[in-house]
Every structure is written in structure tokens, then in C-alpha cells.
Amino acid sequence: MDYTRLGTSGLKISRIALGGMSFGDPSKRTTWALDDTAAEPVFREAVELGITFWDTANIYGLGTSEEIVGRALRKYTRRDDIVLATKLWAPMHEGPGGSGLSRKAVMEQIDASLRRLDTDHVDLYQIHRFDPETPVEETMEALHDVVKAGKVRYIGASSMWAWQFATMQHTAQTNRWTRFVSMQDQYSLIHREEEREMFGLLADQGVGSIPWSPLAGGLVTRPWGERTTQRAELNRTVDQQNRPIFLDSDQAIVEAVQRIASARGVSMAQIAMAWVLKNPVVSAPIVGATKPRHLADAVAALDIELTAEEIDSLEEPYVTRRPTFF
Numbered sequence: 001m002d003y004t005r006l007g008t009s010g011l012k013i014s015r016i017a018l019g020g021m022s023f024g025d026p027s028k029r030t031t032w033a034l035d036d037t038a039a040e041p042v043f044r045e046a047v048e049l050g051i052t053f054w055d056t057a058n059i060y061g062l063g064t065s066e067e068i069v070g071r072a073l074r075k076y077t078r079r080d081d082i083v084l085a086t087k088l089w090a091p092m093h094e095g096p097g098g099s100g101l102s103r104k105a106v107m108e109q110i111d112a113s114l115r116r117l118d119t120d121h122v123d124l125y126q127i128h129r130f131d132p133e134t135p136v137e138e139t140m141e142a143l144h145d146v147v148k149a150g151k152v153r154y155i156g157a158s159s160m161w162a163w164q165f166a167t168m169q170h171t172a173q174t175n176r177w178t179r180f181v182s183m184q185d186q187y188s189l190i191h192r193e194e195e196r197e198m199f200g201l202l203a204d205q206g207v208g209s210i211p212w213s214p215l216a217g218g219l220v221t222r223p224w225g226e227r228t229t230q231r232a233e234l235n236r237t238v239d240q241q242n243r244p245i246f247l248d249s250d251q252a253i254v255e256a257v258q259r260i261a262s263a264r265g266v267s268m269a270q271i272a273m274a275w276v277l278k279n280p281v282v283s284a285p286i287v288g289a290t291k292p293r294h295l296a297d298a299v300a301a302l303d304i305e306l307t308a309e310e311i312d313s314l315e316e317p318y319v320t321r322r323p324t325f326f
Contacts, residue, residue, distance in 0.1 A: 001050030002302050006283050008206030009181040011123065011154055013053040014084050015277065017210055018053065019288035020086075021067040024061020031062050034290060036068055043072040045292035049299050052084045055184075055210070055286055058113050059090035066116035079119060083105040087112050087158060089128035089185075094135045101131035106142035110151050126156040126184055130164045136171045144177035156182030158212075159323075162197035168204055173292060180207055182188075184286070187211035187321060189220050189253050189272055189314055190246065193323045208283030211276060215287075219246065224254045234326045244321065252317035260310050265314045266300070273301035275314055 002015040022042075024033035034042065046054070054073075056065045062182045066086060071164045073079050082135045088109040089101035097108035110125065125146065131139065165183065165243050183202055184193050187209065194209070199298055202209055215221050252267075261268040276285050306314075 001052075001264060001299060002215050003052075004283055006124075006154070007181045007202070007206075007208030008208075009129050009154060009208075011083065011181065013284055014051045015284050015302060016049075016051050016282040016295070017053040017085075018051050019212070019286040020056025020065045020069050021060050022288045022290045023056070023065040025064035027060040030061055032290075033065075034068075037069060037205045038040075039072070040076075041292045041319040042289050042295065043076045045289075047077050047253070049295055051215045051295060051299070052081060053085070053210075053284055055085040057087035057090070057107055058092055058116075058127075059087075059128070063092070063112070063116050066113055068100070068133070070117040070119065074118070084117065084119065085124035085125045086095050086117065086122050086124060087126040087128040088113070089131060101123075101127055101134045101139040101142075102297050103138050103142040106139065106146060110318075114151060121151055121153060123153045123154040124156050125154070126158050127156050128220060130157075130160040130168075135217050135321055136168050137175070140168055140177050141175070141290065144172070153180045154178075156180050156184060157211075158184035159186060162201050165198070166201055169207075179205075182210050182283070184210045184212055184314050186213055187276060187282070187285075188214050188216040188252050188320070189257065189275055190216035191321070191323070192315075192318055193321065199279070202281050209279070209281045210283055211285045213288075214276040214285035215269055215272050219250065220257050221267070221269040223258055226250045239284050247321060249317055249319040256313045256317065260306075260313070264304075267297050268302065269294070269297040270301045270304055271306070271314075274304035274306055275311070277301060278306060278311075 002013050004015055006013050022034055023039050024030055026033050029243055056069050143155045155178055169179055173232040187194050257271050258270045259270045287294055289295050
């Protein structure tokens with residue numbers, strides 16, 4: 001395993017992150033989720049491979065992912081050996097503190113997450129989306145206060161427009177509040193819109209990218225046309241605004257991945273992940289593993305250096321699309 005700092009912060013993380021969206025009570029919205037027993041091989045593999053960066057969110061399994069991750073921390077490793085991340089914003093219950101990024105929500109949701117995780121702090125607390133109904137100043141001061149209270153070590157953001165992130169970061173800097181050290185954004189061979197504005201901003205601000213869905217929901221891990229995943233919401237062809245998630249032109253990208261993987265004698269997942277890892281702003285892609293081999297493939301990608309010709313063949317077919325913040 002390789003390790004790096006998260007952006008220009010002092011926080012050391014593994015270059016592969018274990019994603020917690022796959023964990024949870026199957027009766028809580030996500031029938032494909034792994035409970036404690038089903039998730040055990042994944043956690044054991046993560047520890048064996050040296051994956052010390054674990055990411056979850058309050059909304060995953062309506063809190064049950066955090067509970068499973070908390071139990072796994074005690075059973076398979078030591079709390080101090082893991083960089084633990086979670087998120088807030090999504091609706092957890094009715095009432096003014098049940099969703100969003102108001103001061104009330106931040107204070108209420110961090111305490112709820114800490115109870116479920118059975119820990120006294122999280123290392124990285126992230127806002128899951130931008131909240132247009134709450135003043136930026138209110139959110140950033142509240143996040144600063146939970147850091148000063150010792151409940152949070154660092155803060156991060158996820159999936160928003162570059163101007164929104166810049167506004168929040170500037171507000172924190174102006175008021176000498178805690179600034180974001182990470183951006184959890186959608187980035188893969190199939191979704192490259194972050195290259196246009198966000199990645200330049202992150203580089204300028206010293207913020208690390210921890211991409212979600214680096215394998216495009218499995219699309220780039222199998223030959224074109226094969227079923228990609230059990231997770232039904234990632235098999236959709238349109239987003240919540242009825243815009244296409246995947247395009248016909250993506251077939252050429254998947255076929256390029258397949259050709260390169262075949263020539264090198266490695267899996268398609270390793271090639272696609274190696275491409276994500278080569279971007280200098282990427283600190284650690286998040287792998288939502290449902291099987292131990294998913295983590296092994298991701299770690300193996302750290303040793304793959306793509307040639308200029310291979311990179312060109314992977315990137316040339318890309319067609320721009322609107323980012324999907326679902």
C-alpha cells in the first residue's frame with residue numbers, strides 16, 4: 001500500500017479508500033447492502049492490504065452503515081490506525097435538524113454519527129452536497145465549531161459546482177475558520193467533467209480529491225453490454241433530471257480499457273483505476289467494495305504506470321456531459 005497526505009494537509013491516508021455505501025441493513029432501503037457477516041471478508045481484506053482510510057455517511061443504510069463500520073473498527077483493527085470519514089446533508093428524519101447544513105443539523109448529525117460509530121471523533125467530516133437554503137457563513141462556522149469541540153479533525157465537501165466550493169472555502173478563509181482539505185467528487189474514465197474547473201481549483205487550494213465511483217459503477221470493469229452491478233440505482237440510464245448518465249460513445253472507452261487490460265494480462269478494473277490514480281490532484285479513490293477482490297484490484301492498480309499511448313486511447317473517445325450529483 002502507498003500512503004499520501006490528503007491534499008496539502010498533514011493527514012496521512014492510504015491511496016485507496018474503503019467506501020461504506022455497500023454496508024448496511026438490507027431492510028433499510030438498500031436490499032443489496034452487506035450486513036456485518038457479509039461485510040466481514042471485505043473489512044479483513046482492507047486491513048490486510050493496509051487500507052487505513054474508511055469512508056461512510058449518515059444516509060447509507062439510514063445510519064446502519066456507520067453502525068457496521070463502528071463495529072468493524074473494534075473487531076478488525078484499532079481506532080487509532082484508521083482515518084475515519086463520514087458525511088451529513090441527506091434527510092435522516094423529519095424536523096429542522098434532520099437534513100441540510102444548518103447549524104442545528106450540523107450539531108445534531110455529528111453527535112448522531114458519533115453514537116453510531118461508537119467513537120468520540122471522526123477524522124474527516126464532509127458535507128454530502130451544497131445546501132442552497134442555508135447561508136454559507138452559518139455552515140462554515142458550525143463546521144469550525146465541531147472541529148474546535150474536538151468532535152472532528154478535518155472537514156471536506158462532496159459533489160458541487162466549483163463556484164460553490166470556492167465560495168465556501170473563501171468564507172472560511174476570510175473568517176479564519178477551518179477550511180476544507182478534501183473534495184469527494186465523481187470522477188472516472190466515463191465522468192471527467194471535474195477536469196474543467198474543479199480540479200484546477202483543488203490544485204490551487206491544496207485540496208485533495210477522493211473520487212467516488214472511480215470505476216463508473218462497474219461499467220469500465222466488464223466488456224460493453226454486460227450487467228455492471230447489483231446496485232439498481234447505478235444501473236439507471238438517466239439521472240434524476242432525466243439526463244443520460246452513460247452515452248453510446250462510452251463503448252469505445254470500455255473497449256479501450258479491455259484491449260489494454262488484455263495486452264497487459266491484468267483486469268479491466270486495474271487499468272481503469274490506474275488511470276484515475278495518475279491524476280496528481282487525486283489523493284485516494286473510494287472503492288465501494290462488495291467482494292475482497294475489488295480491493296485487491298484497486299491496490300494492484302497502484303503498481304501500473306500507463307504509457308502515453310495507452311492514456312490517449314483511453315481519453316480520446318470521451319464526450320462531455322453534465323455532471324450527475326445524485
